[in-house]
Amino acid sequence: MCAIACNPLKTSLKEYYGVVTSTMEQVFPLLATVISVGVLQNAMAATGVRGLLGITFVTLPMIFIYLTVLIFCPFAQGSLSYGSAIIFGTPLIFMFNAAGMNTTVVCAALSLIFPIGDCLPPSRIVGRISCETVGYKGSYMSFLRQIFVPVLLLGSLALLMLIFPNKLSFLK
Numbered sequence: 001m002c003a004i005a006c007n008p009l010k011t012s013l014k015e016y017y018g019v020v021t022s023t024m025e026q027v028f029p030l031l032a033t034v035i036s037v038g039v040l041q042n043a044m045a046a047t048g049v050r051g052l053l054g055i056t057f058v059t060l061p062m063i064f065i066y067l068t069v070l071i072f073c074p075f076a077q078g079s080l081s082y083g084s085a086i087i088f089g090t091p092l093i094f095m096f097n098a099a100g101m102n103t104t105v106v107c108a109a110l111s112l113i114f115p116i117g118d119c120l121p122p123s124r125i126v127g128r129i130s131c132e133t134v135g136y137k138g139s140y141m142s143f144l145r146q147i148f149v150p151v152l153l154l155g156s157l158a159l160l161m162l163i164f165p166n167k168l169s170f171l172k
Helices: 002-006 013-047 049-058 062-080 083-098 103-119 125-134 140-163
Strands: none
Touching (some): 013 049, 013 083, 013 125, 049 062, 049 083, 062 103, 103 125, 103 140, 125 140
């Protein structure tokens, strides 16, 4: 009501209604994704599955963590959104810290790995917004093909940071 009263253009209620409905059409898919992921996170926490996944991943031998982190963490981010960084990121940081590795570089590497999953289905939050923002007209799979090489480069850099965090400690 305050916006209507203070508007110098004296926009009609019909135009305000159009703005509200178009905003809801844009925001609803994102809101539905975030709510469903939140429900999944709470169910996983209540049943103990969240802790089971985190501890199982961390107890793998280091070579398996290095081999699977670029596959598992982004796909977990794509399905669990920002909850995957809590489920896997925190235990991984503690594990690398216990192994005597530079945690600042490890955190930077994980912060490069997890956002890769924001473009992956089912949530694809960043990818969906990026396509809408730039007006990308192709299919979502063609969008994923377009970003494959930069993502591969980013993932390779992050993996090198995970493997050699003490040698890259000058980055902190």
